[in-house]
Amino acid sequence: MYIEQGYKGTIGLWKYFVLPIGFLGFMAINYWLTITSPVSTEEIMRDMISKIGSNAVLVILLLPLVVGFFVVLGWTYLVHQQSIKSLTTARKNVDWKRIFFAFFLWGGITVLLTLIDIYFSPDDYVLNFNLSKFLVLAVIAILLIPLQTSFEEYLFRGHMMQGLGLVAKNRWLPLVVTSVLFGLMHIANPEVEKLGYGIMVYYIGTGFFLGIMTLMDDGLELALGFHAANNLFTALLVTADWTAFQTHSIYKDVSEPGLGWDVLIPVFVVFPILLWVFAKKYGWKNWKEKLFGRVLSKEEFVAIENEKANMA
Template sequence: MYISQAYKGLHDGWRYVLGVLVSFFIGSQIIGALPLFGAIAYKSVKDGKAPNITDLNSIFTMFEPNITLVLILFPFLVGLVLLLIWNKVIHKGTLTWLTTSRSKIDWKRIFFAFGLWGLITVVLTVVGYKMNPSGYVWNFDAQKFAILAIIAIVLVPIQTSFEEYLFRGYLMQGIGLASKNKWLPLVITSVVFGLMHIANPEVEKIGYIIMVYYIGTGFFLGILTLMDEGLELALGFHAANNLITALLVTANWTAFQTNSILKDMSEPAAGIDVLIPVFVVFPILLFIFAKKYKWTNWNEKLFGKIEEPNSLEISDIGVE
């Protein structure tokens, strides 16, 4: 039902192709990146030294962390705004149709997923710190953290929402309508979502095995979306994952280098730490969500066919 929501609006294939081009490539990657490019150019001229553009870490450390965070999150704001405008103007769609098959967005689902994963993240961080305190340094600076909190609370959910609306929303629906099934959009959006993180500093530091985590996270969020017939759980989980991490702990080799409470000084290791979230934690979370929201008919929701409804059925899609 969630993918079929797209039938309510204009859903020609060219609209989706241009939508991705406008929102992602032109919006976030070009227009949204102009402040970052401008800041890098200004800093380079001022210091008389150009950064190594192939080394993201050298770019991230050019500025104070709070400034860097704004610069790297701003493109997602531009992308999200353009995507939602494109959906409304070109597809004649609504935010609700792009978000959920329910008659209205279920904010309780968003906050439940956010609270559950946020709590788990805090607990795991505290346990990790208690087990290996020498692996962390106290990084807390009240003034800088207060500014970080404001920036992160405003912009991080925008960043994660853009990724969810683009991958699990817009592309999931567009590819689903084109393929007439549910498994292909799940696979494509999950793999592409993972590959979009290949330039992250974590990949260079840990190795390509971390792509298992990124792609696995894409599959987890895609399964959440298809089984729950909406983006709400994925929106809440993704926002909690990035926001709580940005506030709690940072490291010199992560994409988010912030004025967080703790700084991880340990050397990251490729292996079981990458696999446990995908093959242990995520299945447990799916079990919790399935029990709470009484998910059934997994085979149909994940692998079923999508058939175009007739004109009378279209008006009933998503109505509870």
């Protein structure tokens, strides 16, 4: 009953619209500036990096989202008067083991798949390792990227999913809306400019994957761990001149970018396998009800919570 955790705060429709509208408005302005600019995003990034360095540019890119993370938590606690725990999970306590399991599972898979690709396509990569610059990158990435990814999870799979679910009284609408909006948030990324709008299949598909995990597992823990690993290991392992994160990573991808099967395989092969792994490990059942069922009324939810308290 993850969505119903929103009942633990003070309900008010306007409270659920302020942050999403503000953030999506900011994204829309950013996208409009991107498509109307006479200079490509790639050129802007290259110019910034040449002037202040890629580590400084990475900090500039991450800081607004890091601030956003604390804004979402502050809004939840002060305006909704809802605990951060109930925004995170329906469990009695936040399950850190789930976060670390998803983090290290996807981190390990990312490293393995990257090394396999480097082995079979060595001409597509060059060694980019510089110890001093990499160590600075590692500190920045380890400190800021988990906060950046947590902001996106708490905003989309937390704040928005709970709010939309309480309004719509069902689970499928918040799943669809938050997944699509999560994908569209990336529309101004340099990857979209370089590869075309087909890459949105990956971004929106990732949104659905994270949303399904959240609803099936009744919490954000798995999504938090996966998302942090995805961005962190990518930033440390491989960079390219046309990606959002251009870093002093270990390797640099010098291949000609193109939209191929590698965009579809994660969404339609890897993510379903991961959902199966999580389902087996955590005993997920009642998929239809969890993903498409109705959201309980506040009275029903309070009655169930009281019953649990009496049995404890």
